[in-house]
Structure formats: C-alpha cells, structure tokens
Amino acid sequence: DAKTTQPTSMDCAEGRAANLPCNHSTISGNEYVYWYRQIHSQGPQYIIHGLKNNETNEMASLIITEDRKSSTLILPHATLRDTAVYYCIVRGHNAGNMLTFGGGTRLMVKP
Amino acid sequence: DTAVSQTPKYLVTQMGNDKSIKCEQNLGHDTMYWYKQDSKKFLKIMFSYNNKELIINETVPNRFSPKSPDKAHLNLHINSLELGDSAVYFCASSQVGVGGNTIYFGEGSWLTVV
Numbered sequence: 001d002a003k004t005t006q007p008t009s010m011d012c013a014e015g016r017a018a019n020l021p022c023n024h025s026t027i028s029g030n031e032y033v034y035w036y037r038q039i040h041s042q043g044p045q046y047i048i049h050g051l052k053n054n055e056t057n058e059m060a061s062l063i064i065t066e067d068r069k070s071s072t073l074i075l076p077h078a079t080l081r082d083t084a085v086y087y088c089i090v091r092g093h094n095a096g097n098m099l100t101f102g103g104g105t106r107l108m109v110k111p
Numbered sequence: 112d113t114a115v116s117q118t119p120k121y122l123v124t125q126m127g128n129d130k131s132i133k134c135e136q137n138l139g140h141d142t143m144y145w146y147k148q149d150s151k152k153f154l155k156i157m158f159s160y161n162n163k164e165l166i167i168n169e170t171v172p173n174r175f176s177p178k179s180p181d182k183a184h185l186n187l188h189i190n191s192l193e194l195g196d197s198a199v200y201f202c203a204s205s206q207v208g209v210g211g212n213t214i215y216f217g218e219g220s221w222l223t224v225v
Contacts, residue, residue, distance in 0.1 A: 034213075043115075043201050043216035044154065085152070093212040098144060098167060101154035 004088045009106040012082075018075040020105050022088030025069040031092050033064060034099065035073045037084040044087070044101075047073065078109045114138050115217035117202050123223045124192055131188045132220045134202030142166075143185035144203040144214065145177060154201070160185050189222075197224045 005023040012018040024033065035047040048055055048062045050071075055062045061074040075082055087104040091097045115136045124130050136143065144167075145157040159167035163179040174190045189196060199221050205214040 038154075041219075043218045044203075046213050046215060049213065091212075093207060097212065098156045098159055099214050100156070103153070 004090060004102055006086075006088050006102065006105045008103065009108065011108050011110055012075075012078045014080060014109055014111050015077055018078040018082065018107060018109070020073040020075075020086050020088075020107065021070065022073070023070045024088070024090045027068050027090045028092075031090045033062065033068075033071045034089045034091060035060070035062065036087045036089065036099070036101075037082075038087070038104070039081075039084040044099075047086075078107075080109050080111065083107060083109045115202055115204055115215055117200075117217040117220045119220060120218065121221045121223075123225060126192055126194060126224055128192050129188070129190045130192060130222070131186055132200055132202075132222070133184070133186045134217060135184050136202075136204040136215075137183065138204055138206070138215065140204035140206040140215075141182050142205045142207070143179065143182075144205075145185065145187050146201040146203060146216075148199040148201065148219070150198070157200075158185075158187075192224045194224050197222060 032049050032051050034049040036044045038044045048060050050062045064071045085104040085106050087101050089099050118133050142161045144159045146154050147157050148154045156169050157171045158177045160179045176188045179185045199219045201219050202217040203214045205212050
C-alpha cells in the first residue's frame, strides 16, 4: 500500500470548516483513499473513502485532485467533538489489503 | 447494537500469565483483524483472517495465537505475558463488496501487564 504524508497537527475554530490535507504521490490506480479518525480512548472510526471522484457523506467531504496525488478531508462545521487524530490511508480493496496507519494529523477544535 | 465488540475492555495481569481477548462482529463480514496500539499511539496490524483462514501475520511473536472458531469471531490468546505487551488491542472486520472494503473497529481492549 502507498504511503501518505500529513501535517502532524492542526487547529480549527469551532464552527469553521476544517480542511485536512494529505499527500499520496505514489498511489496506484486501484488504490482508494480512506480517512479514519480516532477520538481519545476510542477505536478508529471510518469517515469516508474515494477512488477519484469527490465524495460527500453526513460526516465530511473528500476532495481528490485530478492526478490523485493528494486529497483534502473537509469537516464543514467543526465541533469540539471533532477533536481527534485523523488518518489518511491508501489501500486496495482485496481481502488482504489491511489499513496501514501513519502518524495522522492531530486536529484540535478550539472554542 | 455494537457492530464489533471486544471483551474485556480492561485487563490488568501479571507477567508470565496467559490471557485471552475475545472479539465478535455482527456485520456478516468474512475478514477480521487484530491491531495493536502501543504507548506511542502507533496502530499496527497484527493478524488478518479471511473466512477463518490466516492471511496476514505481521511477524508477531508466537506467544500471540489468534483463533477463529467461525467467521464472526476472532479471539486473541497471549501466552507468557511480558511488560512490552501492554497496549490497546483493537479488533476489526471488513467485507469486500461493491461499495468497497471498509474496515470497522471495536472499541479496544486495554491490556496492562505488571
């Protein structure tokens, strides 16, 4: 699975959009971009994933560049409960393709 | 209903003991995983089972022995516990399908070896 690069930490004001970037320049054609987050003392939580089109669900939006070498996770109206470590992961969809976690981005939402 | 459930949530035990952590998923998935998160907060894959068959073993010491009695369960047994085994262990499951292969995690089991 391809590696990803994320900023170590970010701050965001409550109620504002949080934009979390991720670089994955070595992504291959059959690999998806996944985002997970881990709130303190909880298990990793799935947020969203995409292949090449932008995706949106009730939690977030995922914007993938046309060359697929980078992506941005957008939390449109961040709340204090969104404070967590956010992981960007690229992986294929075969049964043996597990998630390989990096260091992630520690997002701190401040009042 | 909890999709991926682990028991116990907290476990404190002495060095040298043998302990088990149980995991069950009610999602109908055919692949299950064990991940370990150490004190530095890095999440690392330990094992992956597909249809009760081991498909990934990431050079975990053989003191760790996963057992999958059926597709819905993947238990982790640890022999001769060492101080370095203290960590949070996460069970997870997934299913390859049209929508993808999203992995869902349990809430973790906090193991402390003293």
